[in-house]
Amino acid sequence: MTISIEPMTLEDLEAVARIEKEAFEQPWSVQSFRTELIRNKMAHYLVARVGDKVAGYGGIWVIFNEAHLTTLAVGRPYRRCGVGTALLKALMKKAAELGARRISLEVRPSNHAARSLYEKFGFTIQGVRKRYYFNEDGLVMFNNNLDIDGETNDEPVS
Numbered sequence: 001m002t003i004s005i006e007p008m009t010l011e012d013l014e015a016v017a018r019i020e021k022e023a024f025e026q027p028w029s030v031q032s033f034r035t036e037l038i039r040n041k042m043a044h045y046l047v048a049r050v051g052d053k054v055a056g057y058g059g060i061w062v063i064f065n066e067a068h069l070t071t072l073a074v075g076r077p078y079r080r081c082g083v084g085t086a087l088l089k090a091l092m093k094k095a096a097e098l099g100a101r102r103i104s105l106e107v108r109p110s111n112h113a114a115r116s117l118y119e120k121f122g123f124t125i126q127g128v129r130k131r132y133y134f135n136e137d138g139l140v141m142f143n144n145n146l147d148i149d150g151e152t153n154d155e156p157v158s
């Protein structure tokens, strides 16, 4: 399966919103993504394409030397095929290129798939945000070793 990673465009938003709805209990609206793309200068969003279909997407905010992963999701038919890995790798590279030296995210404790992916990319749990999700705490994970040449000093471990 050939996966290509490209900047998210307004034309992608319908497909992105479809994946968002199946992936999250409290999905972002198309309008939220539109605002991110048009108005948020700190925001950078990528899509993964398989053929001409959007298979997944993710985004970061970069503020000086800090990055935050705002979202990451892969459509069900494309899961467990390396799409999430390709997106996370590209987002971390982008963050490093823009000057970030560390990157954080929140994840549900019950989201074993995502936690496993993040651990492979060197993220470790650094804290807990109580009731971050309406029915669950949020684990705060960081990778503090984004490399100036991109990606991370911590190679994914399989």
Ligand SMILES: CC(C)(COP(=O)(O)OP(=O)(O)OC[C@H]1O[C@@H](n2cnc3c(N)ncnc32)[C@H](O)[C@@H]1OP(=O)(O)O)[C@@H](O)C(=O)NCCC(=O)NCCS
Pocket: 023, 024, 071, 072, 073, 074, 075, 078, 079, 080, 081, 082, 083, 084, 085, 086, 106, 107, 108, 111, 112, 113, 114, 116, 117, 120, 158
């Ligand atoms: C988390 C998610 C993005 C992973 O995407 P993906 O394309 O399936 O991930 P990959 O195929 O690149 O898998 C990479 C690694 O992630 C972990 N992983 C992915 N799916 C998993 C699952 N169902 N169970 C356990 N580990 C899993 C594994 O470590 C996997 O490596 P392996 O296949 O060598 O075991 C995807 O499951 C998803 O969109 N989930 C719903 C949205 C979500 O929870 N986003 C994260 C919010 S914090």
